[in-house]
Amino acid sequence: MAATPVTATTPTAAPGQSSERAQARRETLRLLLRRPAFIIGNVIVIWWVFCAVMGSRITPYDPLNYFTTGHLPPSAEHLMGTDRIGRDVLSRVMVGSRDVLIIAPLAALLGVTAGTLLGLVMGYYRGPVDDVLSRLVEAFLALPVILVSLLTLVVLGSSPIVVVCVVGILFTPIVARTVRSAVLSERQLDYVTAAKLRGETGRFILSREIFPNVLGPTVVEMTVRFGYAIFTVATLSFLGVGIQPPSPDWGLTVSQEYSNMISGIWWSTLFPALAIASTVIAVNLIADSLQSVNNE
Amino acid sequence: MTRFLSRRLLLAIVTLWLLATIVFIITNVLPNNVGRTILGPFAPQETVDALNDKLGTNRPILIRYVESMQGIVTLDFGDSFVSGKPVLPQLMAAVGRSAKLAGLALVITIPISIAAGLYAARRRDRKSDRAIVLLGVTLSSIPEFITGTILVVVVGVQLGWLPVLATPPENADIPTQIRYLLMPAMAMAIVYFGYIARMTRAGTIEVLQSDYTRTATMKGLTTTQTMRHHVLRNALVPTVAVIAVQIGYLFGGIIAVEKIFNYNGMGATMLSAAQHKDLPMLTAGVIVIGIVYMVATLGADLITAWMNPRIRLDTTR
Numbered sequence: 001m002a003a004t005p006v007t008a009t010t011p012t013a014a015p016g017q018s019s020e021r022a023q024a025r026r027e028t029l030r031l032l033l034r035r036p037a038f039i040i041g042n043v044i045v046i047w048w049v050f051c052a053v054m055g056s057r058i059t060p061y062d063p064l065n066y067f068t069t070g071h072l073p074p075s076a077e078h079l080m081g082t083d084r085i086g087r088d089v090l091s092r093v094m095v096g097s098r099d100v101l102i103i104a105p106l107a108a109l110l111g112v113t114a115g116t117l118l119g120l121v122m123g124y125y126r127g128p129v130d131d132v133l134s135r136l137v138e139a140f141l142a143l144p145v146i147l148v149s150l151l152t153l154v155v156l157g158s159s160p161i162v163v164v165c166v167v168g169i170l171f172t173p174i175v176a177r178t179v180r181s182a183v184l185s186e187r188q189l190d191y192v193t194a195a196k197l198r199g200e201t202g203r204f205i206l207s208r209e210i211f212p213n214v215l216g217p218t219v220v221e222m223t224v225r226f227g228y229a230i231f232t233v234a235t236l237s238f239l240g241v242g243i244q245p246p247s248p249d250w251g252l253t254v255s256q257e258y259s260n261m262i263s264g265i266w267w268s269t270l271f272p273a274l275a276i277a278s279t280v281i282a283v284n285l286i287a288d289s290l291q292s293v294n295n296e
Numbered sequence: 297m298t299r300f301l302s303r304r305l306l307l308a309i310v311t312l313w314l315l316a317t318i319v320f321i322i323t324n325v326l327p328n329n330v331g332r333t334i335l336g337p338f339a340p341q342e343t344v345d346a347l348n349d350k351l352g353t354n355r356p357i358l359i360r361y362v363e364s365m366q367g368i369v370t371l372d373f374g375d376s377f378v379s380g381k382p383v384l385p386q387l388m389a390a391v392g393r394s395a396k397l398a399g400l401a402l403v404i405t406i407p408i409s410i411a412a413g414l415y416a417a418r419r420r421d422r423k424s425d426r427a428i429v430l431l432g433v434t435l436s437s438i439p440e441f442i443t444g445t446i447l448v449v450v451v452g453v454q455l456g457w458l459p460v461l462a463t464p465p466e467n468a469d470i471p472t473q474i475r476y477l478l479m480p481a482m483a484m485a486i487v488y489f490g491y492i493a494r495m496t497r498a499g500t501i502e503v504l505q506s507d508y509t510r511t512a513t514m515k516g517l518t519t520t521q522t523m524r525h526h527v528l529r530n531a532l533v534p535t536v537a538v539i540a541v542q543i544g545y546l547f548g549g550i551i552a553v554e555k556i557f558n559y560n561g562m563g564a565t566m567l568s569a570a571q572h573k574d575l576p577m578l579t580a581g582v583i584v585i586g587i588v589y590m591v592a593t594l595g596a597d598l599i600t601a602w603m604n605p606r607i608r609l610d611t612t613r
Contacts, residue, residue: 135310135311136314138307138314139311139318142544142590143582144547144582146551146552147548147581148319150551150570151322151570151575151581152322152326153570154333155323155326155333227437231437231438231439235552238439238555239551240567240570254441254442258445258556261448262460262461264453266454270445273442273446274446276438277446280438281438284434284436285434
């Protein structure tokens, strides 16, 4: 009897399984599309991605070259006015999403990938590994993200790669904690016990059994982290250690222009600021809809 | 209670040690030549070496680690690379000024957001609840410096109601000081409104569905009595925890807010330290904020234990 091939007891994907999954996915999508917040969020994000991709092909003026000698208030010619060296603010706002829309998703992706791996291991194996890693996560959570990024970027020098790594690593423990708690409730369920009794390896159970079931919270976490990554990268650029000149990046532009607000020149600061606000709000609206559909 | 307290205190100390070690790794183990960082890429090698000798940054790493840990225990974070004076007194003065700002922000945001959260929870899924939740999500996702910018443009420049810069004239009385700090504090309060209101709402909804709330209602208590004696105490437990966590983050966001409003707090100190590559100052800043966070979460633990005996009696937690 011991000669019974193990493969026979291993469940291979049943024929109905994949279509069932596809159906569930369609159902989730249908629920999402009924939410105005989800649609508005996507429209805004797609608009900024479109601007970033098209760049100077669709801007009214060249975003990097100047046209007058200094600030001009908004007018028919320059709808959002011009900045301190006479560049068209509207054109710069339109291409200003480019750097942050590359750096922030990469940072979020790094944080979520590393955090998910860590969370799966911590939640499934428990024991001393979990204890030690949990302490480390706690310590990381006590670190103020902006301040530690500032310190690290001063030490290593600022470059896009360093920004991605620093923000991604600082996000890792936060994601790990979320995934860990999701795994903790999954591992008590019967399907995990069944897999263990079948003699599956820990790696198989984690990747093929538990991971698909914690995918929902992981996707939500990815969107939430994307929002925070924009938040953090914009703040770092504003503080002068993120995206560097001569990029038309929004946070950087605010940091170069904000001192003119006192003299009443508000347009060169307000419009890039509103652009950042619209992007983070849009991403958070998407995250929030995903979260509530997930909980239903 | 003593057991609960000592356990929490021990955990806080371990966390602090780990935090200090992470910071040490960032400043000492990552590829970095302190002398070169300070003097720039064009300084001659001899000058860089001499500076490294003077600062002691080329000694064995273990010695530096032990020294930096001793420094944290004795609250001696070394001398500033820029002024040559001890870092801590200078930093603490700035932290004090920032604490004023952060305190004002909390005083504004806590009552308003708890009230909004309770209101939303009792009108769950109605229009006013949806509006509060959406407002919370929106406001808490905007970086502080953006909120600050919009406030400056609208309230400061266009309406002219409040001063645009945060630093009050010297020897100003308290109302004047508050007037100057009001706008930067608002910028931070707006961001935290979302977090606290949503947490209060979630906590209250859970308690409102519990059996003991139903019992209280069914034995004929008025809504006010039920809320005061049965709901609030339990509903606010997660809120207290989130406020404590926010106190730590408050000091992260404060850097950008102080820059917008030109306020001379720890944010300004950290930024100028970053410009001058003043690593001891930056290190001390991160660790001091870590300690603030730790004290805040410890305080929150105590408050929740006082609010909910189940937590303090369950020593396994």
